[in-house]
Amino acid sequence: MEFHKYILQKINYILIYVIYTILLFTYLRALGNGIEEIFLIIFITTLLLLAILFQDFYQKKKYFKKLEKIIEGLDKKYLLAEVMEKPYKIDYAEFYKLLKKSNKSMIEEVAKLERSQKEYKEYIESWVHEIKIPITSSMLLYENNKSDLTRKANTYLQEINNYVEQALFYARQEQVANDYLIKETDLQSIVNNVISKNKNLLIQENIKLDIDDNLGSVYSDEKWLEFIINQIVINAIKYKKEENAQIKIYSQKDKNKTYLYIEDNGIGIKQSEIKRVFNKGFTGTNGRITGKKSTGIGLYLCKNLCQKIGVEIEINSKINEFTTVTIIF
Amino acid sequence: MKYKILIIEDEQEIREELEILLKNAGYEVEKITKFENVANQVIEIKPHLILLDVNLPGKNGYEICTKIRAEIETPIIFVTSKNSALDELNGLTVGGDDYIEKPYNIPVLLTRISKILKRAYPEQKEQNEIEYKGIKLEILSGLVKYQDKEIELTRNEFKILYYLFQNAGKIVQRLDIVEYMWDNQMYIDDNTLSVNITRIREKLAEIGIENLIETKRGQGYKI
Known part of the structure; x- marks a missing residue:
């Protein structure tokens, strides 16, 4: 005044x-x-x-x-x-x-919205738990009845499962703080789980894997970390190049940090777009290539979750050559 | 000796498929279908390992685990579609040995089961060799023995031959072998498989085994 x-x-x-x-x-x-x-x-x-x-x-x-x-x-x-x-x-x-x-x-309006948002989140959670039951049954059915046909169906099933998980983790991202368990986590076993999850697709797409057999361990939350690495590997498969596609996973340790690298020799990301790939809803040039079905959610979630569990994530790329995602613990 | 695994799961479809899966993996399987007095039933069945679902009609898995733990030390793996840190912590505090999330990655589930069994029953000797048509595979050393001769295979070659031995008499698809190798963290492709099969044949011929692995065109291999 x-x-x-x-x-x-x-x-x-x-x-x-x-x-x-x-x-x-x-x-x-x-x-x-x-x-x-x-x-x-x-x-x-x-x-x-x-x-x-x-x-x-x-x-x-x-x-x-x-x-x-x-x-x-x-x-x-x-x-x-x-x-x-x-x-x-x-x-x-x-x-x-x-x-x-x-x-x-x-105040009343805010409380009403909070309540309805909470109810919606709870509904998503319970929906995810429900849908996991038929997904589990179908996966067992495939394992017990392997054929070319069921193998193909299982690849789709795995894709469904990935989307279901994405929805669950999206709904949960605000509550990371109350839902994590920091313990010594073996990177090797997480990477193996992720590869195993995407096994059918990786074999079908003829992608060569080069995985260090001594990735070491870090102190982190296994569940969130596995989700993050899975998203990155799915991207590496999605944006692979046609011939001789390869994914390399290796780690490096210095005095106080551990670096986990997930590197592909895929189509790469334009320099002008690389800063925006972690933005929500950003699909970019690659996302518009038909058949890639980019949602702009995967990397956004990765970045967000990394921040919440206290690890850094970086991305480097050269168009038509490579993309490397680094997770720094 | 066959390990006896008890499935406590209220979803019928999962229960039955899981039973087939575990039987195929060489385990004896028991199931619980009436969810009253579960703990007493468990104690009567005397399993070597229990796969315990958390969401069950009546008492939940944690309560059942507490009751079982009061009586016996049998290893328990929780299997559930709830995967929050709190759930995991609950499972471990009531005495569970492991916690696996649905939908489980099947090779991972089988690996964890065998790991826990090994840990819980260290006195049980593992099968160290597998024999077919007078040919012995020694698992620990990676040797193939035939009559009085022997030859060493590489890790990949041995694993491939081992899988064929396990499925002796059946036609094994190439993709099945590749997937099996991947489940054991050996990420080979179709070409590598062909190369490996050729090498295995050469090595087997060196110790006098000819025409063991038949190629079934368009289908796969058979021994």
Whole structure:
């Protein structure tokens, strides 16, 4: 609040006062009072008026400063009316009443949305658990009845399973903090699981694998990590090149960090797009190639989950040559 | 000796397919179909290992595990479609030995089962050799013995021959062999398989085994 703006706002009072002073001056003068006496009276009343204005200005300024401080400290700004003191001034009290009404409606609205979002998340979770049962049955059916036909169906089944997992992890990403278990995690066994999951597709697509047999171990959460690595491997398969496709997985250790590299010799990513591949919904040039079915969700989830479990993820690529994703622990 | 595995799972389809799978993998299988007094039934069956679903009608898997643990030490693997850290922790605190998520990766499931069995029953000697038509495969050393001669195979070659021996008399598809190799972390492709088969034939011929592996055109191999 600035003083000149305040005065400008009070201009009507001041105008009335000026007119009143002129009238008073004329009247007192007509009664035969001396100019000096009249000026003294006017001086005193003007002083009084200024004093009132100043006092009012500082009091208002102080009050709003206090409110500003409260709102700054508030995590949810719409709770202002809940935490501020009820003002004793009648004009503020009216404002307060309205603000309180408005905030209350906001609080109700937010609670309603939160509830419905929570219910939706719970529904997704339970849906995923339900659908995993027929997926499990079908996978067992394939294992017990292998043929060219069932093998093909199993590849699709694996794809379905990947999408189902993506939905589950997407729904869960906000709760990573309450849902992880840091322990010594063997990178080899995670990578083996991921390869095993995508075995049919990798063999079918004729992709050569070169996996270091000493990837080592890190302290992290196995489940989230496996999901992240799976997304990266799925991408490497999706964006492979036609001939002699290869995926290399190796690790490196220095003083305080472990680097896990997942490298393919696929179609690569344009330099101009590489910064955006972790953005939600970004599909880029590669995503528009027919048949690639890019959703723009996989890498976004990877980045987000990596941040939450405290590991770094980097991507490097040269078009038509390679893409390397590095996870740094 | 065959290990006896008990399946505690309320989804009939999964239960039955799992039974076939485990029987094919060489285990004896028992199932529980009535979910009352599960712990007592388990103690009566005396399995070597239990696959325990968490979501069961009536008592859940954790409660059942606690009850079983009060009586016997049989290894228990939890199998469930819930995969939060809390679920996993629950499973381990009530005395589960492992925790596998549905849909399970089948080769991984089988590996974990055999690992836990080995750990729980170290006194059981593993089968060290497999014999067919007078030819012996020694698993630990990777040797093939025939009459009084022997020859060493590489890890890949040995694994391929071992798979053929396990399926002796049957036609084995090339892709089945490749997948089997992948399940054992040997990522070979179709060409490598052909090369390996040729080498195995040469090596077998050196110790006097001729025409053991037949090629069935368009189908695969058979011994």
